[in-house]
Amino acid sequence: TGLPSNPPAGLQLVSEELVSFADTAALIALLDLVITVDTSAVHLAGGLGKETWLLFPYRYEWRWGCEGETNAWYDSAKVLRQSAHGDWPTLLDEVFRQRLPAWQATRRS
Numbered sequence: 001t002g003l004p005s006n007p008p009a010g011l012q013l014v015s016e017e018l019v020s021f022a023d024t025a026a027l028i029a030l031l032d033l034v035i036t037v038d039t040s041a042v043h044l045a046g047g048l049g050k051e052t053w054l055l056f057p058y059r060y061e062w063r064w065g066c067e068g069e070t071n072a073w074y075d076s077a078k079v080l081r082q083s084a085h086g087d088w089p090t091l092l093d094e095v096f097r098q099r100l101p102a103w104q105a106t107r108r109s
Contacts, residue, residue, distance in 0.1 A: 007096070033103065035095065038064070046074030053099070055091060058082040 018024050025044055028034055034045040034052040038061060045052040054077050056064065064071045069078040080099075082091050 032107065035100075042074075042077060046077045049074075049076050052077040053095065054079050055095065056081045058085045058087070 014027065018027065021040070021044070024041060025048065028041070028045050028048055028050055031050060034041065034050050035055065036042050036045070036052065037055050042052055042054050052074065054064070054071075056079060058081060059066070060081065064073070064079050067081075069080065071077060071079050080091060080095060082088065084090075
């Protein structure tokens with residue numbers, strides 16, 4: 001684990017500071033956006049109503065829906081999938097080079 005190569009400005013690794021689920025909830029409450037994979041963090045963020053981008057492998061999990069960005073669990077969570085099996089670079093590029101800057105621009109307006 002660790003930061004991706006060429007991370008966006010301001011990205012910080014805080015996993016070593018999170019000792020309990022309460023620590024994770026407190027951190028999520030302070031965030032404007034959660035970007036995660038399918039872990040307990042997505043459920044915690046969704047339960048808190050925090051805007052969340054959930055990154056999935058191609059054709060990963062039927063419970064989150066098989067296509068599209070919406071899901072049956074959390075209105076605040078978008079499901080973002082690889083366009084092809086194993087293609088994390090394309091998805092991460094889309095998230096960090098396209099979606100995140102566009103999202104940040106809307107927050108400044």
